[in-house]
Structures are given as C-alpha cells and as structure tokens.
Amino acid sequence: xTEGRKRVYTAIQPTNNLTIGNYAGTITRWQSLQxxxxxxxxxxxxxxxxxxxxxxxxxxxxxxxVALYLACGVDPEKTVVYVQSHVPCHAELCWALNAFxxxxxxxxxxxxxxxxxxxxxxxxxxxxxxxxxxxxxxLLYGSDFVPVGEDQRQHLEIARDIAVRFNNLFSPTFTxxxxxxxxxxxxxxxxxxxxxxxxxxxENPNGSVFLTDGKDEIMRKFKRAxxxxxxxxxxxxxxxxxVSNLLSIYSVFADKTIExxxxxxxxxxxxxxxxxxxxxxxDKITPIREEQTRLLSDKGYLESVMKDxxxxxYGIARRTLSKxxxxxxFYQI
Ligand code: ATP
Ligand code: MG
Numbered sequence: 001x002t003e004g005r006k007r008v009y010t011a012i013q014p015t016n017n018l019t020i021g022n023y024a025g026t027i028t029r030w031q032s033l034q035x036x037x038x039x040x041x042x043x044x045x046x047x048x049x050x051x052x053x054x055x056x057x058x059x060x061x062x063x064x065x066v067a068l069y070l071a072c073g074v075d076p077e078k079t080v081v082y083v084q085s086h087v088p089c090h091a092e093l094c095w096a097l098n099a100f101x102x103x104x105x106x107x108x109x110x111x112x113x114x115x116x117x118x119x120x121x122x123x124x125x126x127x128x129x130x131x132x133x134x135x136x137x138x139l140l141y142g143s144d145f146v147p148v149g150e151d152q153r154q155h156l157e158i159a160r161d162i163a164v165r166f167n168n169l170f171s172p173t174f175t176x177x178x179x180x181x182x183x184x185x186x187x188x189x190x191x192x193x194x195x196x197x198x199x200x201x202x203e204n205p206n207g208s209v210f211l212t213d214g215k216d217e218i219m220r221k222f223k224r225a226x227x228x229x230x231x232x233x234x235x236x237x238x239x240x241x242x243v244s245n246l247l248s249i250y251s252v253f254a255d256k257t258i259e260x261x262x263x264x265x266x267x268x269x270x271x272x273x274x275x276x277x278x279x280x281x282x283d284k285i286t287p288i289r290e291e292q293t294r295l296l297s298d299k300g301y302l303e304s305v306m307k308d309x310x311x312x313x314y315g316i317a318r319r320t321l322s323k324x325x326x327x328x329x330f331y332q333i
Contacts, residue, residue: 149187
C-alpha cells in the first residue's frame with residue numbers, strides 16, 4: 001500500500017456462484033480502480049454464514065471466488081486479495097462497533113427484513129449484525145471508496161454513521177468511506193421478475209444468469225426473459241422493467257451507453273434483441289470462466305495468494321484495531 005494513495009475496499013460473499021448482477025454492480029469496475037487506487041478485495045465468508053451454508057461447499061466456493069477475482073483481472077501483486085476469516089480483526093472490530101450501534105438501526109435495514117422473510121426459520125443475530133461487520137470490514141482499512149451495487153447503499157450509510165459517531169465520541173479515528181455506485185448496472189434485476197434484484201441465492205434458476213453458465217444456458221435464459229407487449233426497445237424502468245433491465249445488462253456487457261443501445265435496437269423485435277443481449281453476456285464471461293477453471297487446477301498458487309493477502313491485510317487492520325482499543329480504554333500490554 002502506498003502512503004497518500006486513496007484506498008478502495010470491496011467484498012463478495014461466497015454464497016453461491018456469482019451472477020451477472022455481481023459482475024455489473026462491482027466487478028466490472030475493478031480493473032480500472034486497480035490502476036488508480038490501492039485496492040483491497042475480500043471474500044466475505046464470515047458474512048456468508050449468516051444464512052445456512054453447506055460447509056464443504058462454502059470451503060470450495062471460497063477458493064473458486066479467489067480464482068474468479070484473478071480471472072477477472074485482479075492482480076494480486078498490486079491488490080490485496082484475501083479471505084475475511086483469515087484476518088481476526090474483522091470479528092474483533094465488529095464486536096467493539098456493536099457497542100456503538102443501536103438495535104433500532106439494524107432492525108430497519110432492508111436486507112435484514114428481506115432475508116428474515118426469506119429465512120424465517122433462521123433469523124439469527126449474525127443476520128442482524130451483518131451491517132456492523134460490513135462497517136468493520138471497510139473501516140479497518142481506512143477505505144476511502146467502496147464500489148458496491150445499489151442494494152448495499154443503506155449498509156454503506158450505516159458504516160458512515162458508525163464511523164462519524166465513533167470519531168465524534170473519541171477523536172478522528174476512521175476514514176469516513178464513500179460508496180462508488182455505477183451509472184448503469186448498479187442494480188441488475190431478475191430476468192423472470194424484473195422488479196426484483198437478481199441474487200446469487202435466488203430460488204428461480206431462470207431468473208439469474210451465473211458467471212459459471214455455459215453459452216447455451218445463457219441464451220436459453222435470455223430467450224425466456226420477461227418483457228412486455230409494447231414491442232419497442234426503450235429504457236423506461238417504471239413501465240418497462242424487463243426491457244429496461246435487458247438494456248442495462250447489454251450496456252454493461254457490450255460497453256455501450258443506454259442511448260447507444262436504444263438506437264442500435266430501434267425497430268428490432270424482442271426475440272432478436274434478447275439474443276443480442278445473451279451474445280454480449282456470453283462473449284464477456286466465457287473467457288473469465290475458462291481462466292477461472294484453469295486457475296482452480298492450481299490450488300497451491302491460489303493458497304499462496306490467500307496467504308500473502310491475509311498477511312498484508314492483517315498488517316493494515318491490526319494498526320486500526322490497536323488505535324480503536326486504545327481509544328475505548330482497553331488496557332494495552
Ligand atoms: P446474496 O443473495 O447471497 O446476498 P448477492 O447476489 O446479493 O448474494 P453479495 O455477495 O451480497 O451478492 O454482494 C456482492 C456485490 O454484488 C455487492 O457489491 C452488491 O452490491 C453487488 N450486487 C448484488 N446483487 C446485485 C445486483 N442485482 N445488481 C448489481 N449489483 C449487485
Ligand atoms: Mg447480497
């Protein structure tokens with residue numbers, strides 16, 4: 001890490017295979033961010049257990065996600081790539097910050113309400129505490145910017161509130177982070193229910209396109225995507241959620257603006273339009289999937305990346321945690 005350079009922090013949970021929503025919301029910007037900032041990219045396995053996970057799968061997905069980061073062009077020489085549970089400071093800072101966060105604040109979080117409804121048999125403390133752990137993740141690294149999708153805006157606001165609250169109660173300790181939200185692609189919706197966010201952990205497999213899907217699978221999902229009866233490719237999320245979502249996806253995966261895409265598909269039927277969106281997605285993700293598969297055959301290398309990342313992350317995180325412990329009055333030895 002370079003003194004004086006702005007820092008970018010982001011993380012993804014190894015909860016399932018990644019979707020094109022995850023790609024559009026955050027990964028698509030990683031390569032350019034890596035050029036301009038010091039970046040720290042984590043695999044958030046501690047967040048993942050707030051919903052039941054099969055242990056062997058969680059372990060395998062953690063490795064797959066590290067491989068995917070690298071396959072998407074993240075350079076582990078420049079960027080710190082690490083697994084959250086390898087750096088104990090996350091749990092420690094989360095605990096300290098819990099004492100500066102109100103139950104009422106957590107109860108009104110949209111994600112907590114959504115996931116509680118979805119997992120009514122398992123509304124655990126971790127699910128409620130998710131935003132505090134996320135605040136700890138970000139604040140440990142003095143992060144200036146956090147590239148996330150629109151769904152994480154509320155959690156980012158809470159992280160800022162907690163940082164400001166702590167700084168005011170004690171003295172300036174935390175950098176107050178800013179969210180980096182993409183102009184397009186910050187919220188990719190489900191192909192079958194285009195008013196709902198596309199999620200990795202969604203039940204309807206036709207609604208989400210995964211980065212692991214082969215071309216045939218991708219084309220099949222796009223062919224079935226819900227549109228409307230107007231037969232006009234126009235961006236209007238309120239009255240044409242399906243078509244607008246497809247335009248957003250096309251815009252991200254074909255590197256075009258929404259206006260350029262609208263112009264390109266003027267007078268084109270929905271059938272042909274959907275095929276073009278599918279092609280653009282497949283063209284972008286096929287080489288990533290192939291590179292991820294290649295990297296996964298070298299477990300030794302991936303483990304060395306994780307180990308090196310964890311050491312570098314720990315070095316930064318520990319310093320912040322020591323400052324916090326000193327300020328709140330924990331006896332230092
Ligand atoms: P889960 O359903 O397990 O919560 P998820 O798809 O929401 O999975 P996360 O690991 O929670 O994925 O989020 C990883 C990143 O992807 C975050 O930056 C989040 O804002 C972004 N993201 C998630 N879903 C979308 C989406 N539909 N559109 C754009 N960005 C998204
Ligand atoms: Mg999520």
